[in-house]
Every structure is written in C-alpha cells, then in structure tokens.
Amino acid sequence: xxxxxxxxxxxxxxxxxxxxxxxxxxxxxxxxxxxxxxxxxxxxxxxxxxxxxxxxxxxxxxxxxxxxxxxxxxxxxxxxxxxxxxxxxxxxxxxxxxxxxxxxxxxxxxxxxxxxxxxxxxxxxxxxxxxxxxxxxxxxxxxxxxxxxxxxxxxxx
Ligand code: RB5
Numbered sequence: 001x002x003x004x005x006x007x008x009x010x011x012x013x014x015x016x017x018x019x020x021x022x023x024x025x026x027x028x029x030x031x032x033x034x035x036x037x038x039x040x041x042x043x044x045x046x047x048x049x050x051x052x053x054x055x056x057x058x059x060x061x062x063x064x065x066x067x068x069x070x071x072x073x074x075x076x077x078x079x080x081x082x083x084x085x086x087x088x089x090x091x092x093x094x095x096x097x098x099x100x101x102x103x104x105x106x107x108x109x110x111x112x113x114x115x116x117x118x119x120x121x122x123x124x125x126x127x128x129x130x131x132x133x134x135x136x137x138x139x140x141x142x143x144x145x146x147x148x149x150x151x152x153x154x155x156x157x
Contacts, residue, residue, distance in 0.1 A: 006045030
C-alpha cells in the first residue's frame with residue numbers, strides 16, 4: 001500500500017509521527033510537505049495529496065492542519081476526492097465502510113498523535129461495503145461533475 005501525506009506549518013511534528021507509524025506497518029508514504037514551521041497555506045498540501053489520490057498514484061491520503069478542516073475542504077474540491085476530518089474512530093471506520101473516503105484528515109490542535117494513530121488504523125483496516133451505499137456516492141459524484149442533484153432513479157435508470 002502507498003499513501004500520500006501532507007500538512008501545514010502547525011502539524012509538522014504530528015505528520016512525522018503519523019508517517020513513522022505508517023512506515024512501521026510497511027506502508028510506503030509519499031510526503032508532500034511542508035516540513036517547515038514557517039507559515040504555510042494548507043490548500044497547497046491538501047491539493048497535492050488530493051491530486052495524487054485522484055490520479056491513482058497512491059491508494060489514499062492523510063492530511064493534517066490545525067483543525068483538519070481547511071485542508072480537507074481544499075482536498076474535497078478535487079474531483080473524485082472524499083475527504084473527512086475525524087477525531088474519533090467510529091466516524092473514521094464508517095467513513096470508509098459507507099462513504100468510501102479516500103482521504104482522512106486530522107486536527108493537530110484537536111487531538112494528540114496517539115489518538116490520531118488509533119483513528120488512522122481504524123480507517124486503514126475498514127473496507128468499503130458498496131451495495132446500498134454506492135448510489136449515494138454516485139449522487140455526490142453527479143453534484144461534483146454536473147453541479148446538479150439527480151434522483152437516485154435518474155442515475156440507476
Ligand atoms: C492555521 O493557523 C490554521 O488555520 C490551520 O492549521 C487549519 O486549522 C485550518 O483549517
């Protein structure tokens with residue numbers, strides 16, 4: 001498995017811990033930065049990771065800023081990205097099982113690194129369930145690509 005990871009200036013230390021945690025499990029990690037504590041605009045790393053995920057260059061992404069909000073918002077602007085910020089494991093697991101999230105985000109000012117690692121593991125171990133959930137993801141994709149909400153029946157035909 002290969003993941004991309006990115007962060008802003010407030011999350012450099014947590015990013016390093018998360019990267020080491022992933023690598024200790026044999027996961028290849030591509031770090032898009034930043035590795036400086038100089039002020040850094042989170043959309044840059046959010047976009048870079050999202051582009052790599054959307055292009056299929058990696059199997060998923062991890063993003064960290066102060067709250068996880070700004071960086072996940074930026075990532076979600078890229079077509080095909082389903083990023084969510086998680087501060088507890090239940091939402092992380094369900095976000096994969098039901099929403100097929102391909103990026104998870106954390107707030108370095110919200111939770112500590114040990115909690116974040118536990119949440120990340122829950123997300124990594126979860127599998128998308130498909131089935132009844134797929135039409136809802138297709139509806140989200142329609143909004144994304146056409147700007148319109150279609151009824152489920154219009155998509156399934
Ligand atoms: C940086 O001060 C902060 O705004 C950023 O890390 C993040 O929390 C934005 O959503």
